[in-house]
Amino acid sequence: MVSKLDLYRVFSIVGKNESFSGAARELYMTQPAVSQSIMQLEAELDTRLFNRTPKGVTLTMEGSLLLEYVNSAINLIGIGEEKIAEFKNLTTGELRIGVGDTISKYFLLPNLETFRNKYPNIKLKIINGTTDEIITALKSGHADIAICNLPIQDTTIVARPCLTVHDIFVYGEKYNKLLSKPIGFNELSKLPLIFLEPKSNSRKYVEDYFLSKGIQISPEFELGSHDLCIEFARINMGIACVTREFSQDYMNKGILREVQLTEDIPARSIGICVLKSVPLSPATTKFVEIIEDK
Structure with missing residues (x-):
């Protein structure tokens, strides 16, 4: 059946x-088919x-x-159609990424640099927030992809783990003598602890693990960023719960030391959520491929 668009x-x-x-x-086409x-x-x-004449046709006023x-x-x-082709070829378009500050700094930026070098015409929009906030942005259509701490308990979300991380505790010079030997969770909980705010997904993970051991934590400080936790530990305000992979530079330089625990906190993942x-979209697909190829 010939469509109206074909007729036009x-x-x-x-x-x-x-x-x-x-x-x-x-x-x-054949001339009869056109006619x-x-x-x-x-x-x-x-x-x-059309007006039909022996020499051809001419348009009527209505025509x-x-x-x-x-x-x-x-x-x-x-x-x-050209714009669709441009999107498919990644010569235009937009990629909106929901991500937390810490993951943005230590994980997203290197991957973003690779993506930008390959697809310089794609407009990038970064939406910062907690895990809950960026998942809300994803579900409301304000973000194409979220990169956050896992696990995510939501049946509408597909999470792809892409980096294994470890939660540890670090301290400054003041606590060298006190923490010279391995300690258990119960003993650690009695020290001045520095944690992220309760709404942080990584905080919830560690807190839940302590609770599984029958230990309730009561931090001395609850801060809004991973970098602040590191800085507070550096000036000896307490023992900070941080991510080992994002704190390695401080420990390599001897600025901070890792608390030796009698039992490690189980590893968790940072992942891509869609x-x-x-x-x-084509842009999101290519960005995910860049992350997963590393």
Whole structure:
């Protein structure tokens, strides 16, 4: 069945050529098929679009009026198809990433640099927040992808682990003597502890693990960023719960030391989160590939 759009395409070419035979050659159709398409369109519109003459065809007044709109519409469709091709080829588009400050600094930026070098025309939008906040942004359509601490308990989200991390405790010079030997969780909980705020997913993970051991923590300080926890530990304000992979530089330089625990906190993951029901855009797909290839 010939669609209305196909009929308008034939009409546009006939109007340009002022000839059924000329349009047939351009469209790789038979002349009777072109003639039949025009008659079908005229019947549907209940309007004569062409004057037929022995030398060819000419547009009627109604045909001339319609041709102007049809050509504009076909041109817009062509532009739309070009834009789709640009999106597919990543010569234009936007990538919106929801991510926390710490993960942004230590994990996202290197991957973002690689993506930017490969696809410089893709507009980037970074949405910062806690894990709960960026998952909300993802579910509301304000972010295409979220990179956050796992696990995520949400059946509408697909989470792909991409980096294993370890929660540890670090301290400054003041606590060298006190923490010279391995200690257990119960003993550690009695020291001045520095944690992230309770709404942090990584804080919840460690806190839940302590609770599984029957130990409830009561931090001396609850701070808004991983870097602040490190700085507070550096100036001997207490023992900070941090991510080993994001604190290694401080420990390599001897600025901070890791508390030797009699039992390690189980490793967890940082991962990519996307909506289960929404297909990934070309830009998002390429970004995920860059992360997963590393």
